[in-house]
Structure formats: C-alpha cells, structure tokens
Amino acid sequence: MTDNEKLAELLFGDTDKTVEYFEEKYPPRELPEGARVTRFAPSPTGYLHIGGLFGALTDILTAKASGGVSVLRIEDTDKKREVGDGLEAIIDGFRDFGLSFDEGVTGIKTQKGAYGPYIQSERLEIYWAVAKKLVAEGKAYPCFCSAEELDGIRTQQEKEGAPFGGYYGKWAKCRNLTYAQIEEKIKNAEPYVLRFRSDGDGEKRIVFDDIIKGKMEVPENVIDEVLLKSNKIPTYHFAHVCDDHFMRTTHVIRGEEWLSSIAKHIQMFKACGFKTPKYAHTPQIMKIDGETGAKRKFSKRKDPEAAVSYFVREGYPKEALIEYLMGLLNSNFEDWRRANASADIFSFPFNLKKMSASGCLFDLVKLADISKNAVSVMSAQTVFDRVYEWAKNYDGELYRLFSLDKEKAVRILNIDRENPKPRKDIAKWSQVKDCVSYFYNEIYSENYTLPQNITADDACEIIRAYRGVFDVRDDKQVWFDKIRSICAPLGFTANVKEYKKTPDAFKGHVGDVSTVIRIALTGRTNTPDLHAIIGILGADETDARLARAELLFKEKN
Numbered sequence: 001m002t003d004n005e006k007l008a009e010l011l012f013g014d015t016d017k018t019v020e021y022f023e024e025k026y027p028p029r030e031l032p033e034g035a036r037v038t039r040f041a042p043s044p045t046g047y048l049h050i051g052g053l054f055g056a057l058t059d060i061l062t063a064k065a066s067g068g069v070s071v072l073r074i075e076d077t078d079k080k081r082e083v084g085d086g087l088e089a090i091i092d093g094f095r096d097f098g099l100s101f102d103e104g105v106t107g108i109k110t111q112k113g114a115y116g117p118y119i120q121s122e123r124l125e126i127y128w129a130v131a132k133k134l135v136a137e138g139k140a141y142p143c144f145c146s147a148e149e150l151d152g153i154r155t156q157q158e159k160e161g162a163p164f165g166g167y168y169g170k171w172a173k174c175r176n177l178t179y180a181q182i183e184e185k186i187k188n189a190e191p192y193v194l195r196f197r198s199d200g201d202g203e204k205r206i207v208f209d210d211i212i213k214g215k216m217e218v219p220e221n222v223i224d225e226v227l228l229k230s231n232k233i234p235t236y237h238f239a240h241v242c243d244d245h246f247m248r249t250t251h252v253i254r255g256e257e258w259l260s261s262i263a264k265h266i267q268m269f270k271a272c273g274f275k276t277p278k279y280a281h282t283p284q285i286m287k288i289d290g291e292t293g294a295k296r297k298f299s300k301r302k303d304p305e306a307a308v309s310y311f312v313r314e315g316y317p318k319e320a321l322i323e324y325l326m327g328l329l330n331s332n333f334e335d336w337r338r339a340n341a342s343a344d345i346f347s348f349p350f351n352l353k354k355m356s357a358s359g360c361l362f363d364l365v366k367l368a369d370i371s372k373n374a375v376s377v378m379s380a381q382t383v384f385d386r387v388y389e390w391a392k393n394y395d396g397e398l399y400r401l402f403s404l405d406k407e408k409a410v411r412i413l414n415i416d417r418e419n420p421k422p423r424k425d426i427a428k429w430s431q432v433k434d435c436v437s438y439f440y441n442e443i444y445s446e447n448y449t450l451p452q453n454i455t456a457d458d459a460c461e462i463i464r465a466y467r468g469v470f471d472v473r474d475d476k477q478v479w480f481d482k483i484r485s486i487c488a489p490l491g492f493t494a495n496v497k498e499y500k501k502t503p504d505a506f507k508g509h510v511g512d513v514s515t516v517i518r519i520a521l522t523g524r525t526n527t528p529d530l531h532a533i534i535g536i537l538g539a540d541e542t543d544a545r546l547a548r549a550e551l552l553f554k555e556k557n
C-alpha cells in the first residue's frame with residue numbers, strides 16, 4: 001500500500017462503495033445519437049428568480065429538442081444559502097408555470113429517475129467515493145489550516161504581489177505533509193478540509209468552446225480548491241463534477257457567473273477520469289433601471305419582479321410569461337410563433353447557439369402586450385376560471401363577488417370578447433377587478449366628472465331625456481337610435497361629420513351624449529360596449545344609477 005492509499009483509508013475508512021460501483025450503478029444513458037442530457041440545479045434558497053425560470057426553460061427545451069432528458073437537481077450543500085422550506089418555492093414556481101423535468105426532484109418529498117438521489121445532501125457517499133479515489137491517487141490531500149492562517153496567507157500574498165490569491169504552490173502549507181504528520185493530526189481530531197492538488201501551470205492557458213459564448217481562452221487553474229468542507233460536505237465545484245458525471249449530463253447550461261471557475265472544473269473532470277461535459281454559459285437577464293435609465297442586473301431587494309412568485313401574485317397568465325421568455329431565449333421564436341400560432345412551445349426547434357451571448361433585456365411592457373394578446377383570445381369562461389382561481393388566493397373580495405353569481409361574471413367578461421376584434425385591456429388577473437368594478441355596487445366607485453365641453457346642466461338634460469326613452473329590452477340598433485334621437489332636441493347632433501364641419505352650431509355630438517350616459521352608469525368615460533353593460537346591469541339598476549346621476553348633475557348647477 002502506498003502512503004496515499006493508506007491516507008485514503010485513514011480519511012475514508014468508512015467509505016466502502018467505490019467509483020467503479022457508481023460507474024456501474026449509473027451507466028451511460030441509452031439515448032438516441034445527439035440526445036442531450038441537461039440539468040437545472042438550483043439551491044433551495046426559498047426563491048425562484050426569473051433568471052431561474054429562464055434557465056430551467058433552456059434546459060427543458062434543449063433536452064426536448066434533441067430527444068434527451070432534463071433533470072431537476074437540488075444543490076443544498078451550502079447551508080448558509082438555504083432556508084427551511086426553500087425547496088417549496090422552486091417546486092411551486094415550476095408548477096405554476098407548467099414546467100416539468102423528465103427526471104429528478106418532483107415534489108417536496110418525491111423524486112423520479114434512475115440516476116438519483118437528486119438532492120446533493122443525499123449523495124454524500126458518491127462524493128466520498130470519488131474523494132477517496134483522488135486521495136489514493138495523490139490528487140487530493142487534507143488541509144488543517146485555520147481561518148486565521150488562511151487570512152495570513154492572503155495578506156502575505158498581497159504584500160508580495162503574488163500572481164494569484166489563494167491556496168497553492170509554496171503557499172499551500174499542507175500540500176506536503178507526510179503520512180505520519182497527517183496521522184498525528186487526525187489522531188488529535190484536528191479539523192481539516194480536503195483539497196484538490198492542482199497540477200495547473202499559471203503561465204499556460206486552456207482553450208475551450210462554450211456553446212453560447214464561443215471559443216474562450218483562460219489561464220490554467222493553480223489553486224488547490226476545497227473539495228470537501230470540514231463537515232465532509234462537498235463544495236459546489238466538486239459536487240458539480242461528481243453529479244454531472246454520474247447523472248451523465250451531456251450539456252451543463254448554467255449562469256455566466258460560473259464561467260470564471262471553468263478552468264477548475266475542466267481540470268477536476270480530468271483528474272477524476274471523467275469525460276468533461278459541454279458547457280453553455282447563459283447571459284444574465286437585465287432590466288432598465290427606472291431611475292437612471294441604465295441597463296442593470298435584477299436586484300432581489302429593489303425589483304419585486306425578480307422573483308417568479310411576483311408574476312403569480314400579479315396574475316400574469318403563465319403561458320404569457322413563458323411565451324415572452326421564449327422570445328428572449330431565441331429571437332426567431334416570434335416568427336416561428338406567427339407561423340405556428342397554436343403549436344406547443346416544446347415543438348419549437350430551440351437552439352442554444354441562437355441565444356444572445358451578451359445578455360437580454362426583460363421588459364414588463366412587452367410582457368404586458370404579449371399577455372393582453374393571450375388573454376384576448378381566451379373564451380370568457382376560460383378567463384373567468386383563471387381569474388376565479390387566482391382570486392381565491394390573492395383577492396378574497398373579488399372571489400366572493402364572483403362566487404355570488406358566476407354566470408353574471410362570465411357574461412361581464414364576455415363583453416367585447418369572442419369576436420374578431422376582441423378587447424385587449426387585460427394583461428393580468430389583478431387588473432380584472434378594476435375592469436368589472438362598476439357591475440358590483442360593493443366596489444363601484446361613482447365618478448361624475450364630466451368632460452370639459454359638457455356642462456352639468458346639459459348632462460342633467462341628457463340623462464333626463466335618456467331616461468324617457470330607455471327600455472332595457474331594446475336591441476343594440478334601437479338602443480343607439482334612441483340615443484341619437486335625443487341629440488337634436490338638446491342642441492347636440494347625431495351626425496359626427498356634421499359636427500366636425502360646423503362645431504359652433506352644436507353643443508356637441510352623439511359621442512358626447514353617450515359619454516354622459518356612460519359616466520352616469522359606470523363612472524368612466526371609457527368602457528367596453530355600453531349596450532352590453534346595460535344588459536347586465538338590468539333595468540332596475542340602470543334606472544337607479546341614471547336617476548342618481550340626474551340628481552347629482554342637477555345639484556352641480
């Protein structure tokens with residue numbers, strides 16, 4: 001037995017499973033040529049960032065477009081970043097937006113697939129088996145340096161202007177401890193971390209091909225990176241290498257913040273004897289800062305829309321957000337969508353190479369446009385179902401009002417819908433209450449402010465005349481003819497063209513007359529089809545509102 005082998009036994013005596021065992025347990029996947037295995041690997045921080053949804057979509061689309069497999073793996077090795085129910089936000093986020101992975105974590109307590117477990121804290125024996133092998137081969141060693149010692153090294157490096165900061169080369173005090181020295185320290189129960197023994201040369205560079213960023217050249221890694229922390233929990237770097245090997249990931253798609261660690265990762269794959277996967281580093285999603293007008297990263301603190309839960313709370317239809325993200329992912333998506341209006345997004349021929357390498361801009365206005373279009377083609381029943389479901393969680397008052405008479409709610413939502421030019425005023429479910437408020441006395445806020453060109457006196461006359469002819473049974477034509485009929489006697493004209501020709505001859509035109517009626521009935525100057533609104537309000541309520549308006553206009557005189 002060599003000293004290194006002895007050391008492996010000393011450090012990992014309890015680890016009986018070997019790398020060979022796991023190679024057999026997790027064999028290369030039998031997939032068609034070109035199939036890609038991807039994974040989304042969030043930490044359970046209790047927060048699903050919009051960039052996370054973007055990343056997950058990239059993973060799922062890449063796998064789907066190639067007949068491969070997408071995996072959801074939970075990276076819970078950094079306890080500092082974790083919160084108690086951290087997994088829930090991730091699971092809920094994906095469920096809310098209808099995304100699911102082929103394999104991995106499927107719920108708070110559920111997982112599926114033959115390459116699991118898919119939560120890193122449940123995979124410790126795998127990391128330990130690989131670590132044991134690395135120690136036996138002299139590629140890893142225990143380091144007993146304390147935090148103070150490490151600080152001291154850093155200070156000294158700064159003083160001397162060392163080319164790299166960190167634990168390496170002559171600075172790596174524990175690199176050359178003898179077996180006997182280590183045995184002594186272990187006997188004394190001195191805490192230690194396990195470090196990688198880097199064979200990198202800081203003068204040399206490695207070249208690698210990132211699918212999104214293209215060919216890149218970076219210096220070799222010289223640092224003896226920590227593989228296992230003092231509690232034997234792996235660092236991200238080591239867990240990434242072990243997991244992506246044994247899960248047989250072909251394409252590691254992850255945020256560009258990891259690009260700076262790439263030399264380390266490639267080096268570790270080689271040292272472990274594993275094939276390096278392909279990498280694609282995705283750009284950050286950016287936004288325009290409201291105050292400065294400059295492009296910047298999303299801030300968890302400043303931007304509520306950084307969290308996916310914001311879109312749920314606001315009631316953006318899930319398909320609209322996904323549709324919008326698709327356009328950000330691949331700029332040819334919108335053309336594809338025009339040609340394939342009702343196709344499933346997963347039939348889109350997604351291509352990682354077409355992703356922007358420099359970052360994409362998230363624009364709430366564009367999202368709202370996409371959303372308005374999506375809602376405009378939904379049936380009234382669908383809109384009702386979706387709003388009702390949303391209101392159950394986020395707007396008790398609206399939920400109660402809708403519960404009282406669901407049929408009425410569907411009729412309201414059907415105004416100016418299900419026709420070739422549907423209304424496009426709803427982008428998110430939280431806007432619906434305002435759109436329907438005048439149908440419900442409990443939440444209707446009257447507003448009798450008149451346009452400048454109409455006096456209270458005229459308004460009063462208009463309402464009085466209208467009350468004289470109003471009949472709730474009138475069809476739309478008759479209804480409108482009646483409004484036209486009251487114009488002339490009050491000094492208005494039913495003919496808009498005529499008004500435009502000789503505005504001074506009239507107090508206003510038929511549009512002004514209907515505006516007054518609209519204000520009297522809804523408190524607004526702008527609404528969908530007024531005839532339909534009256535039909536839903538019914539004769540009694542319409543007359544009551546007209547009577548009240550008449551009175552108020554009269555009092556204003």
Ligand code: GLU
Nearest residue numbers: 041042043075240253254
């Ligand atoms: N757990 C890492 C993170 O949350 C994932 C990086 C990766 O995808 O490899 O940033």
